[in-house]
Amino acid sequence: MKSAVETLNPTRVRLTVEVPFEELKPSLDAAYKKINQQVTVPGFRKGKIPARIIDQRFGRGAVLEEAVNEALPKLYEDAVNEGDLKPLGRPEVDITELKDNETLTFTAEVDIRPEFEIPDYSGISVEVDAIEVPEEDVDKSVEQLRERFASTTPVERAAAEGDVVTIDLEASVDGEVLDDGVASGVSYTIGSGELLDGIDEAVTGLEAGGSATFSSELKGGSAAGREAEVKVEVTQVAERELPELDDDFAQMASEFDTLEEMRADSRKRLEQMKRYDQAQQAQEKVLDELLGLVEIPVPEKLLEEEISTRKHNLENHQLAQMGMDLEGYLKLQEKTAEEHDAELKEQAERGIRTQFVLDELVGKEQVNVGQEELTEHLMRRAQSSGMSPDQFAQAVVEGGQVPVLVGEVARGKALAVVVEAATITDTNGEAVDLSEEDETAETVTPAAETPSATETADETAGADGDDVKPSETTGA
Structure with missing residues (x-):
C-alpha cells in the first residue's frame, strides 16, 4: 500500500x-x-x-x-x-x-489537530480579587440562618411585608388558563421576590379569603417570557417571628455555645468560599493569558459540531428542565438570536482551543493520571449529574467514556502546572498562593458536564468499520 x-x-x-x-x-x-x-x-x-x-x-x-x-x-x-x-x-x-x-x-x-508550539508561559501575570469578608457579609449570613429558624403564627388581619401568605394561583394567557399555570397552597413571604413580579403589591393588604388580579411576565413553564393575567387568592396570613440573636440561638442553630463563636465560623466559611472563587478567577485569567500567547486554528467542521452540541444541550436539556424554550430564554436574557448565536460560537471556539492547548500541555509536561485522581473526579462528576457514583461509573464504562474522564483530569492537572508557574497577585498587591486549590483547576476545562465534539471525535475516528465507508456517490 x-x-x-x-x-x-x-x-x-x-x-x-x-x-x-x-x-x-x-x-x-x-x-x-x-x-x-x-x-x-x-x-x-x-x-x-x-x-x-x-x-x-x-x-x-x-x-x-x-x-x-x-x-x-x-x-x-x-x-x-x-x-x-x-x-x-x-x-x-x-x-x-x-x-x-x-x-x-x-x-x-x-x-x-493543528500543529503548534506551546509558548513560554512562565511570564504570565494576573490580578485577582482580594479575599475580604466585611462584617455586613457575616451579618447577612447569620441573618439567613436566623430566617431558617423563624416561626409563623396565623393572624386575622391584612397581609403586610414580611408576612407569610398561603395562596392559590391561576395564570391565563390570551384569556385561556394555562395547563401548567395553576398552583394551590403555595407559601410565599411578601417582599422576598421569589415569585412573580407584581405579586407583592397584589397580596399586600389582603386578608384570608381575599383575591386580586395582576399582570406579570412568566419566568418559566410553557409560556415563559409571555405576559399573563394572574389571579391570586389568599387562603391564610401568618406572621413571622424571628428568634433573638443570642447565645441560646447559637446553641439551637449550630454546634457552638456562643453567638460570637457562630459568627466566627460564618466568617471562616465565607473566607473559604471567596478563596475558592479567587482560585477559579485566577485559573480563568491564566488560561485567557495562555490562549492569547498562541495562535490555534480551529477546524471548521469541528466548530460546527461543537456549536450544534452546545445548542442541543441548552435547548433539550437545560431549558427543558426549566420548562422554557429558546425564545423565552432569549427574552429573559435580553438577547437577540444573532447575539446568542455569536456568543455560542465564541464559547465553542474557546472551548476547542482550550482543549487543544491543554492536551498539548499534557504531552509536553508528561502529565499522568492516577487511579485515585480518576476516582475522585468521577465522584465529583457523579454528584453534579445527580447520579450515584456506582450508576455514573457504570454509565461511563458502558458508554466507553473512561478516556474522556481521564482527559478531563489530565487537562486540569496541565492547567495547574501553568497556574503554578504564573505570578498571581490580588487587588491589594499581595501574592496569592493557590497550592491548596489545585484540585479546582479541572473545573475550567471545556465541556465539564458533557463530552464535547472534540473529545468524542478523537475517540471515534477510525475506531470501527462504520466510521469509514465510501460515499454514496462513488458507485463503488
Whole structure:
C-alpha cells in the first residue's frame, strides 16, 4: 500500500491511498464467506457455494463492494499512522479507482489537530480579587440562618411585608388558563421576590379569603417570557417571628455555645468560599493569558459540531428542565438570536482551543493520571449529574467514556502546572498562593458536564468499520 498526504489547510488533509489488489485478498475471502452465509443457491449446501457461482448469480461487483467496505477501516488507519496524523472525526472517503485484480485507489479527507508550539508561559501575570469578608457579609449570613429558624403564627388581619401568605394561583394567557399555570397552597413571604413580579403589591393588604388580579411576565413553564393575567387568592396570613440573636440561638442553630463563636465560623466559611472563587478567577485569567500567547486554528467542521452540541444541550436539556424554550430564554436574557448565536460560537471556539492547548500541555509536561485522581473526579462528576457514583461509573464504562474522564483530569492537572508557574497577585498587591486549590483547576476545562465534539471525535475516528465507508456517490 502507498499513501500520500496533501495539506488542504492547517486543520484538514487529503489522504490518497493506492492498494495493490493482493492486499485485498483477506477481505475478498471474508466477503465470499459472508455472502455464502446469507444466500441460497439450489444444488449447493449453505456456506458451500463456490466463488464463481456467487460471481455469476450475484455479480462480482457485490463481492468487491463488500470486500472494500470491510477493508477500508484498516487501510485508512494504516495510512493515518503512516502519515503520523491526529485525525478528528470521521473522514470523507471517496473510491477514485477500483480495477478488479489490479488496484484500489481511494481518497480520505479528514480534519486533524493543528500543529503548534506551546509558548513560554512562565511570564504570565494576573490580578485577582482580594479575599475580604466585611462584617455586613457575616451579618447577612447569620441573618439567613436566623430566617431558617423563624416561626409563623396565623393572624386575622391584612397581609403586610414580611408576612407569610398561603395562596392559590391561576395564570391565563390570551384569556385561556394555562395547563401548567395553576398552583394551590403555595407559601410565599411578601417582599422576598421569589415569585412573580407584581405579586407583592397584589397580596399586600389582603386578608384570608381575599383575591386580586395582576399582570406579570412568566419566568418559566410553557409560556415563559409571555405576559399573563394572574389571579391570586389568599387562603391564610401568618406572621413571622424571628428568634433573638443570642447565645441560646447559637446553641439551637449550630454546634457552638456562643453567638460570637457562630459568627466566627460564618466568617471562616465565607473566607473559604471567596478563596475558592479567587482560585477559579485566577485559573480563568491564566488560561485567557495562555490562549492569547498562541495562535490555534480551529477546524471548521469541528466548530460546527461543537456549536450544534452546545445548542442541543441548552435547548433539550437545560431549558427543558426549566420548562422554557429558546425564545423565552432569549427574552429573559435580553438577547437577540444573532447575539446568542455569536456568543455560542465564541464559547465553542474557546472551548476547542482550550482543549487543544491543554492536551498539548499534557504531552509536553508528561502529565499522568492516577487511579485515585480518576476516582475522585468521577465522584465529583457523579454528584453534579445527580447520579450515584456506582450508576455514573457504570454509565461511563458502558458508554466507553473512561478516556474522556481521564482527559478531563489530565487537562486540569496541565492547567495547574501553568497556574503554578504564573505570578498571581490580588487587588491589594499581595501574592496569592493557590497550592491548596489545585484540585479546582479541572473545573475550567471545556465541556465539564458533557463530552464535547472534540473529545468524542478523537475517540471515534477510525475506531470501527462504520466510521469509514465510501460515499454514496462513488458507485463503488
